[in-house]
Amino acid sequence: AKRIGVLAVQGAFAEHEAMLSSIGAECRELRSAADLEQKPDALVLPGGESTVQRKLLMESGMLAPIKSWIEEGMPVLATCAGLILLAEHLSNDERTCFKTLPVTVRRNAYGRQLGSFITEAEVRHIGMMRQNFIRAPYIEAAGPGVEVLSETDGHITAVRYKKQLALAFHPEVGPDTRLHEAFLRMI
Ligand code: GLN
Numbered sequence: 001a002k003r004i005g006v007l008a009v010q011g012a013f014a015e016h017e018a019m020l021s022s023i024g025a026e027c028r029e030l031r032s033a034a035d036l037e038q039k040p041d042a043l044v045l046p047g048g049e050s051t052v053q054r055k056l057l058m059e060s061g062m063l064a065p066i067k068s069w070i071e072e073g074m075p076v077l078a079t080c081a082g083l084i085l086l087a088e089h090l091s092n093d094e095r096t097c098f099k100t101l102p103v104t105v106r107r108n109a110y111g112r113q114l115g116s117f118i119t120e121a122e123v124r125h126i127g128m129m130r131q132n133f134i135r136a137p138y139i140e141a142a143g144p145g146v147e148v149l150s151e152t153d154g155h156i157t158a159v160r161y162k163k164q165l166a167l168a169f170h171p172e173v174g175p176d177t178r179l180h181e182a183f184l185r186m187i
Contacts, residue, residue: 001024001025001026002024002025002026002041002042002184002187003025003026003027003028003038003040003041003042004020004025004026004027004028004040004041004042004043004044005027005028005029005030005035005036005040005042005043005044006020006027006028006029006030006043006044006046007030007043007044007045007046007053007057007062007066007082008029008030008031008046009030009031009052009053009056009057009060009062010048010049010052010053010056011046011047011048011049011053011081012046012047012048012079012080012170012172012173013029013044013046013048015046015170015172015173016044016046016077016079016172016180017029018172019171019172019177019180020044020180020184022177023177023180023181023184024184025180025184027044028040030043030062030066031060032060032061032062033060033061033062033065035062036062036065036066039069039074040074041074041075041187042074042075042076042077042183042184042186042187043066043069043070043074043075043076043077044076044077044078044082045076045077045078045079045081045082045083045085045086046079046080046081046082046172047079047080047081047082047134047170047172048080048081049081050081050082050084050085050095050097050107051093051095053081053085053097054085054095054097057085057097063097063098066098067098067099067100070086070098070100070164071100073162073163074163075163075164075165075183075186075187076163076164076165076166077165077166077167077179077180077183078101078164078165078166078167079166079167079168079169079170079171079172080134080136080137080167080168080169080170082166083101083105083137083139083166083167083168084097084105084107084137085097085098086098086099086100086101086164086166087099087101087103087104087105087139088100088101088102088103088104088143089103089104089105089141090104090105090106090107091104091105091106091140092106092107092108093107100164101146101159101161101164101166102142102143102144102145102146102161103139103140103141103142103143103146103156103159103161103166104139104140104141104142105137105138105139105140106137106138106139106140107137108135108136108137109136109137109138109155109168110133110135110136110138115134115135116132116133116134116135116136117133118130118131118132118133119131119133119152121150121151121152121157122150123149123150123158123179124147124148124149124150124158125149125182126178126179126182127178129150129171129176129178129179130174130176131150131152131157131169131170131171132169132170132171132173132174133152133157133168133169133170134170136157136168136169137168138152138155138156138157138168139155139156139157139159139168140155140156142156142159145161145162146159146160146161147159147160147161149165150167156168157169163186165182165183165186167179
């Protein structure tokens with residue numbers, strides 16, 4: 001089975017693990033630097049609160065080694081806060097983290113009224129998907145080599161760059177496993 005390291009310092013990691021296990025992957029939770037001794041085949045950066053995740057990544061000593069893994073080409077699936085952690089630039093925050101994905105991301109981009117919503121939109125190579133946005137960011141600008149996979153209301157909500165698959169919405173909620181299956185095929 002493919003071994004997936006799931007960042008488990010905060011946020012929606014359990015939902016990703018449940019979905020990945022249901023389609024045959026083996027998950028290991030990454031909570032401290034000791035958990036990085038065994039190198040996984042791929043990574044998941046779940047949704048949650050990016051500022052808290054970033055702080056815990058720095059304090060645990062996991063930030064630099066995980067950044068190197070991503071730079072070396074380890075496949076990564078990032079959702080919501082995970083997308084914020086990957087982004088090279090944030091338009092409304094200083095606190096960048098891995099900076100491995102050449103995009104500009106706006107945090108909490110939908111404001112208070114539309115903070116959380118569900119919509120249906122096309123995801124390239126997959127088809128129509130029900131998409132859950134939870135105090136979500138969106139991608140304001142994408143650099144060269146970034147493939148746009150989905151858009152809602154004129155804003156980019158999913159991209160792929162090399163082996164980094166990053167989404168503003170949450171594919172780990174609900175029964176649709178197609179996105180996680182596509183991720184496993186990237187490994
Ligand atoms: N609002 C969160 C942040 O800025 C992201 C929301 C999420 O991951 N569901 O980190």
